[in-house]
Amino acid sequence: MAPTEPSFVAAIPAADPAVARAHFAARLAFETDCADVHAALSSGNPDFVLLEVRGPGAYARGHVPGALNLPYRDMTEERLSIYPKDTLFVVYCAGPHCNGADRGALRLSELGRKVKLMLGGLTGWADEGFPLATGAEAGSL
Template sequence: MPSPVAEIPAAIPEATAAHYAARLAFETDCSDVHAAFTAGKVDFVLLDVRSPALFAESHVPGAINLPHGKMTAHRMSAWPSDTLFVVYCAGPHCNGADKAALRLSRLGLSVKLMIGGITGWTDEGLTFESAAIAAE
């Protein structure tokens, strides 16, 4: 009798590769975002979609505060249409980044979710900024 892990056979390698390639098309992580900023290779716009008050308290360095409810076609036209946006919120217990990704994609924009959000950034031991700058 197989273990609970092996009871359902693993997918074939080609299916597994397709699955994880698809996931990486939708997500990035805190480490990759941090590495991009550290290397000066920032080819995306990092959006913190939490409230302006939470953003002012603490946020990922380089992030812009833009709650998902403020993401309108007019507001997003400030960036070129081929801009890649990376969104994050409080963490796995929050769906604000999912809502932002949905809104941006419905506006025809490219977006990835930074998995883990603030919780993930904290777990990685990375530093935060604080500022009184908030979205309009």
């Protein structure tokens, strides 16, 4: 019997476990997911500030309850001065088709602020079946 070709999955060898650990630990330093954000918000005592980085009109049509609206274009040291320097911000936008969260995360890091991106954005939030808030106020879960 002739040897079979490896699958496309196995054709490129997996990383050494130590390298994989470093890679995935680094990713988690930059990202969080909708379920973890939901759990933290549901606790009533989240240890981060959740920022929706789309414009006010999009925010009013639907946003994560508890998220504050701060479009990435409006992020300035002056606007952020109400938060302690060590505040962790979690940013999101419409979803995987939108790079607003990346732009917001870049801007916050340029301003010397700690930041994580909520993977999936509003699309991921809805896919998880979590509720949305509407209007100009943050609302709550």
